[in-house]
Amino acid sequence: LIFDFYGYYIRDVHLVTFTSDFGLSDPYVGEVKGVILAIAPEARIIDVTHDIEPGNLLQASFALSGSFRYFTEGTLHLVIVDPGVGTGRDIVAVRTPRFTFVGPDNGVLWEAVQRDGPGEIFMLDTERLYAELQRRHSDNTVVRHILKNGTSATFHGRDLFAPLTAYLCAGHPLGAVADPCEELVKLMLPVPVKTEQSVAGRVIYTDRFGNLVTNIPRDLINHNDEVFIKVKNELALVGRMSHTYAEVHQGEPLALIGSRNTLEIAVNRGSACEYYDASNGDEILILKGKRGQ
Amino acid sequence: LIFDFYGYYIRDVHLVTFTSDFGLSDPYVGEVKGVILAIAPEARIIDVTHDIEPGNLLQASFALSGSFRYFTEGTLHLVIVDPGVGTGRDIVAVRTPRFTFVGPDNGVLWEAVQRDGPGEIFMLDTERLYAELQRRHSDNTVVRHILKNGTSATFHGRDLFAPLTAYLCAGHPLGAVADPCEELVKLMLPVPVKTEQSVAGRVIYTDRFGNLVTNIPRDLINHNDEVFIKVKNELALVGRMSHTYAEVHQGEPLALIGSRNTLEIAVNRGSACEYYDASNGDEILILKGKRGQ
């Protein structure tokens, strides 16, 4: 265990997850990794996804907040979905009980930090970061190249997020390059509305298999409940809750608790997306079933 | 060398290949890797492909059986193409002379195991796996999270395949979490039909470059043979066997032995897929050439 300036421990795991909207076609993801590994050769970088829709903060927040717990304690979670790059938005590092989160302060970290919180929030001071890099890593050609060129207007991922991530991964003290601050910009995932007779939620993610992931958590659902989906202003009955895909015939829809621990609507060996012509934001209605019915 | 309960050695390579139909847009691949690395931090995970068509067992079997030999002896090959997730299908680990294969028992492992075989087959006992994880890794927050939530109905990759893979990668004994069983579910890749005058095969894979990979192995082909492709019930002559793309003019088709050691139909600096409007399943006919002709 290494204790840094503020007394936070950085566990010796050197694991970095990386979530972005960079895609995999351009060399951007590779360059961010190159910079991290130049400064922190011991880092192990795992891609969560780089296929976030450009600038879609809700999608990134949903991906991160559902995934971060599946990485070992001490992991640094780096998120770069940053439509405000080059504006006054801050860059933050947040220390929660189990993880460090690094990203732009545009709300993208908020949900995950809430779930692991409370977190201590630090705001990057670019000049002090570059001074520390100069002091500690000026023998490194990558660091010298970045310091010489300065921060680009368009690619803070490579020029600021990656050096900050690597600096922390190398065990250097966060307090030397960032200042404590009070609050993160808040971005709440939409929450379902509950009445005595119903729960009204939404599709908040659609995956490769065409599954419709909703924001309705497991504990608002009983096995007798009836699930409806509203498509183009018409309510369609999906059915009662199932336990597995195979409870319905191939090609038939079903509702079950998915891997995000929320209600999912799926089609056995098919795509619920196509079956209902549904997409993110569509409404989901649950009518509470009476036990014994 | 580490010997496990059943006397099988696990070579100290810690290399895991990962083939799935998860795609790279969703966080699923990252979560599987997170769980593996939480339990077996020494694992090195190499992606074969995650772009298997959802549920396409033949495509996954073809990818795996052509690739597994290019990884060093002792590698664990993890395949998650699992349309029957949540049903009664078993999860198996197979020890062949050089490799360990982990996947659902739906046929996807059969061809590769045949080629490296004979294999000793073990069927996962989920309860014993979770008990072993509890006993050995309960200080790990990821393991605790999985044990608390139990197995999801829809994502055995994260909740069962990844822990089993990591457990084996960490050198723990397979016999403690799985029972020997007799046979794998069989899924044969289509085989060509040979007569004295001809060989009739099929396109079984089309790659990014538009190459048509067939199931006709090198040893059924002579250099004098004439190759035909049947598209929309019409036979088109591709030509005699070539050694390299450059033997024909740019934009012209050719037949040669490809990197899977089978007949491939290609277009020099072009796409045979587009040239012939061909796809998986199309018939390929070889008429045996007379030597000296």
Added chain:
Amino acid sequence: LIFDFYGYYIRDVHLVTFTSDFGLSDPYVGEVKGVILAIAPEARIIDVTHDIEPGNLLQASFALSGSFRYFTEGTLHLVIVDPGVGTGRDIVAVRTPRFTFVGPDNGVLWEAVQRDGPGEIFMLDTERLYAELQRRHSDNTVVRHILKNGTSATFHGRDLFAPLTAYLCAGHPLGAVADPCEELVKLMLPVPVKTEQSVAGRVIYTDRFGNLVTNIPRDLINHNDEVFIKVKNELALVGRMSHTYAEVHQGEPLALIGSRNTLEIAVNRGSACEYYDASNGDEILILKGKRGQ
């Protein structure tokens, strides 16, 4: 530091970058990595991109030459974009002051080598490479498999580039498997034309965000300059140079210095590609602004 036969040092970084046109859907990228890791288990392979358009040497050259400096000194940069696979084109390894480059001698390495040059160029001798593999690594099953099958006509990436890369990564002497040669095949990225009143350049890359990356370097541009784009033979005014995206309203176009240190045309939170219906090769014109105007 390890000194090889020719006195070049191979720094102990074991970092390999990998750029190709293989895509991620086929198992080709995984197989190349498998072969590298079989021979050089200490290698760490970072993907730059595998989404180069099949055979597009200019695009690969642009990606590599913009990215190579963001990897630590001593990194080996492997590029496999090789439309002439199986013809007489050579395979080369180039030692520049900071890096080793491996690729086909078709021009794809030229720009990057120029930028880090001068480089010492070596041409692979396949027979000597295979003899060295036989001598040093014949206990390895992957090496044995490759030596037994010989070089395929279509996949030199797996059968030649990967073994050469791994051989170098393992610290073996380049001179034992390759001969010095004089010159690389030259492939220049298009250069802008400068007059007293104007600079005429081109779009040479379009990224995922729809940014139009041009070949006009920072030092040919002043802040007062007016930027035009020629689309379907009509000149459209983009505007004067901006520093950041946020200087214009959302949905409006702007010109700024991008992360390649060249002029980029972008749309704030939108796609310049779509805004102008522009693509690679389109002309960009800069009219020199008068200071104080």
